[in-house]
Amino acid sequence: MKTRIKKIRVKKNFFWRRLILISLIIGSSILTYTLLSKRNQQELFGQAQYPIQMPLNTFSSEVLNQTLPFQTEAPVNSISFNAPSNFAGTVVHDIKLPKTEKYVALTFDDGPWPNTTDQILKILRQNHIKATFFMIGQNVKAYPVQAKNVLKDGHVIGNHTWHHWYMHMNPQLAASEIESTADIIYKTTGAKTTLFRPPGGILNNGLVDYAKNQNHSIILWSADSEDYRISSASTLIQRVMKVAPGGIVLMHDGGGNRSHTVTALPQIISKLRKKGYKFVTVPELLELQNKQQTPTAATN
Numbered sequence: 170m171k172t173r174i175k176k177i178r179v180k181k182n183f184f185w186r187r188l189i190l191i192s193l194i195i196g197s198s199i200l201t202y203t204l205l206s207k208r209n210q211q212e213l214f215g216q217a218q219y220p221i222q223m224p225l226n227t228f229s230s231e232v233l234n235q236t237l238p239f240q241t242e243a244p245v246n247s248i249s250f251n252a253p254s255n256f257a258g259t260v261v262h263d264i265k266l267p268k269t270e271k272y273v274a275l276t277f278d279d280g281p282w283p284n285t286t287d288q289i290l291k292i293l294r295q296n297h298i299k300a301t302f303f304m305i306g307q308n309v310k311a312y313p314v315q316a317k318n319v320l321k322d323g324h325v326i327g328n329h330t331w332h333h334w335y336m337h338m339n340p341q342l343a344a345s346e347i348e349s350t351a352d353i354i355y356k357t358t359g360a361k362t363t364l365f366r367p368p369g370g371i372l373n374n375g376l377v378d379y380a381k382n383q384n385h386s387i388i389l390w391s392a393d394s395e396d397y398r399i400s401s402a403s404t405l406i407q408r409v410m411k412v413a414p415g416g417i418v419l420m421h422d423g424g425g426n427r428s429h430t431v432t433a434l435p436q437i438i439s440k441l442r443k444k445g446y447k448f449v450t451v452p453e454l455l456e457l458q459n460k461q462q463t464p465t466a467a468t469n
């Protein structure tokens with residue numbers, strides 16, 4: 170009798186031990202799975218500071234290039250446009266170059282735009298010039314083909330906000346204006362950019378505060394063509410010709426009738442060339458300033 174009770178107890182103990190062991194295995198499996206999937210989520214989405222989720226943005230360009238080969242339809246030809254790191258969070262009007270170092274950067278704002286963006290691209294292509302285009306988010310959405318053409322031709326893209334508003338903006342609205350534009354540029358062309366130009370060159374309405382916080386470079390200009398108000402190509406050319414070495418020229422490929430800009434551009438290019446100027450993109454121009462500051466450059 171005693172041995173029977175003992176056997177039953179042993180069986181009962183064995184049963185409970187097995188139950189505890191199985192529970193432990195299941196429990197630890199669930200815990201491991203939860204931890205792993207949480208880590209994966211963090212890797213995919215990063216520490217998003219802005220509600221728009223751009224999972225691919227968190228990958229490095231190397232990873233993107235490896236996993237997503239070039240396609241014309243999708244934003245997979247990952248490319249980043251950045252100023253040299255010492256220009257992060259700074260405001261740039263131009264750079265100081267010796268008079269003999271005749272470099273200028275042509276910039277085009279408020280596009281992409283039907284007809285004029287492609288006409289300007291054609292002129293730049295014929296002259297083997299790379300320029301910088303500060304795009305408006307809602308125009309990238311409306312004219313994606315023109316936006317892609319800018320990138321296809323090897324030009325640099327900058328962020329010029331979604332609506333081109335001048336009013337004062339709180340940090341949330343400023344973030345939305347800049348990040349929604351970054352998002353549409355990326356989704357349309359595959360390009361990321363930390364070059365930012367505030368509409369109207371306004372520095373104190375909240376946009377630049379946000380852009381600086383994000384370590385964007387604030388790119389203004391030193392020669393304004395005033396093509397948004399000037400109605401003759403010759404006046405426009407005269408204004409641009411005031412540019413000095415290291416200067417940034419402001420023109421517009423979008424936002425209205427830009428036929429005068431299209432007419433003036435070939436003459437602007439040939440006149441500047443005759444004066445000995447070479448054309449570079451904004452990041453290239455900023456690199457030139459860094460080269461000037463190297464010890465070898467200083468002794469020359």
Ligand SMILES: [Zn+2]
Pocket residue numbers: 278279329333368369
């Ligand atoms: Zn503008």
